[in-house]
Amino acid sequence: MIKLTRITPLALALAAPSALADNPIITDMFTADPAALVDGDTVWLYTGHDEAPNNDVFFEMHDWLAFSSQDMVNWKAHGPIMRADDFEWAVSHAWASHMVKKDGKYWFYTTVRHDETKPGFAVGVAVSDSPTGPFKDAKGEALITNDMTTQTPNDWDDIDPAVWIEDNGDTYLFFGNLVPKYVKLKDNMIELDGEIQVIDVPHFTEALWVHRKNDVYYLTYACYFPEKICWARSDSVEGPWQYGGILNEIAGNTETNHQSVIEFQGKDYFIYHTGGLPPQGDQPSGGRFRRSVAIDRLYYEDNGDLKRVIMTTEGIE
Ligand code: FUB
Numbered sequence: 569m570i571k572l573t574r575i576t577p578l579a580l581a582l583a584a585p586s587a588l589a590d591n592p593i594i595t596d597m598f599t600a601d602p603a604a605l606v607d608g609d610t611v612w613l614y615t616g617h618d619e620a621p622n623n624d625v626f627f628e629m630h631d632w633l634a635f636s637s638q639d640m641v642n643w644k645a646h647g648p649i650m651r652a653d654d655f656e657w658a659v660s661h662a663w664a665s666h667m668v669k670k671d672g673k674y675w676f677y678t679t680v681r682h683d684e685t686k687p688g689f690a691v692g693v694a695v696s697d698s699p700t701g702p703f704k705d706a707k708g709e710a711l712i713t714n715d716m717t718t719q720t721p722n723d724w725d726d727i728d729p730a731v732w733i734e735d736n737g738d739t740y741l742f743f744g745n746l747v748p749k750y751v752k753l754k755d756n757m758i759e760l761d762g763e764i765q766v767i768d769v770p771h772f773t774e775a776l777w778v779h780r781k782n783d784v785y786y787l788t789y790a791c792y793f794p795e796k797i798c799w800a801r802s803d804s805v806e807g808p809w810q811y812g813g814i815l816n817e818i819a820g821n822t823e824t825n826h827q828s829v830i831e832f833q834g835k836d837y838f839i840y841h842t843g844g845l846p847p848q849g850d851q852p853s854g855g856r857f858r859r860s861v862a863i864d865r866l867y868y869e870d871n872g873d874l875k876r877v878i879m880t881t882e883g884i885e
Pocket residue numbers: 600601616627663664679727728774775824825826
């Protein structure tokens with residue numbers, strides 16, 4: 569389960585251990601929808617878990633996985649932290665999630681499919697004292713349900729939660745498919761504090777993520793379909809957002825892309841998924857429903873604009 573450092577031909581030639589991560593970073597299972605959390609000297613990486621038998625069906629995702637690293641190259645697997653049906657009101661579909669830490673607790677916001685009492689996709693929230701769990705449903709019911717938003721007839725338009733915590737503790741939940749939305753959360757992290765707001769950015773598909781660098785707020789999101797990643801910037805987490813363009817092109821061999829962005833030990837990283845994992849023994853090749861997390865560097869222009877990501881096979885050093 570531990571991703572060991574690989575020895576590349578170049579590294580062998582240099583008679584030194586490899587310091588390349590290689591993409592995708594995890595090869596013995598399929599991982600999707602990365603959500604990274606920097607916590608002291610550790611990066612926690614939470615992913616969905618693609619288990620579709622082939623690439624002709626649909627997503628088959630039952631649980632979420634955790635990995636950790638102190639150098640972004642060597643990753644330790646911690647196994648599943650939670651299953652979709654750990655939410656008693658949910659029926660599988662362990663889609664995209666986001667972990668945040670607040671007041672010493674780990675809060676896990678995630679997409680699931682609600683049971684027949686509130687049809688459609690929903691957002692649940694679970695909590696733990698540890699980044700590896702055990703996590704338990706923090707609310708006992710969904711935080712966001714499909715009937716709370718009416719901008720589209722789709723029942724999957726309330727997916728892909730991403731949480732941003734301001735320095736003063738104010739907390740915002742971003743989410744949505746086709747229509748990007750956010751809502752403030754109360755201090756208890758399990759109740760909405762006000763109305764759901766619609767965000768005005770172009771080409772939106774899904775997978776919102778907020779980060780901040782040098783007092784600029786950045787909103788990245790999957791755009792178009794097949795998905796690229798687009799970005800926008802603002803002086804405030806509440807917007808308005810100024811569109812910046814495309815950040816990442818279509819990720820190989822899958823229509824989805826799903827990014828997270830972090831700064832760790834002074835370097836900026838773009839974490840996403842591709843369908844590009846080759847067959848590994850009995851494990852078939854990757855694809856649209858068998859995705860794998862990859863990591864590349866993220867760079868900024870002097871004026872704060874984001875430079876387009878260069879996806880690599882070699883990964884980061
Ligand atoms: O993994 C299932 C869905 O595919 C996610 O919720 C979306 O972001 C897309 O990656």
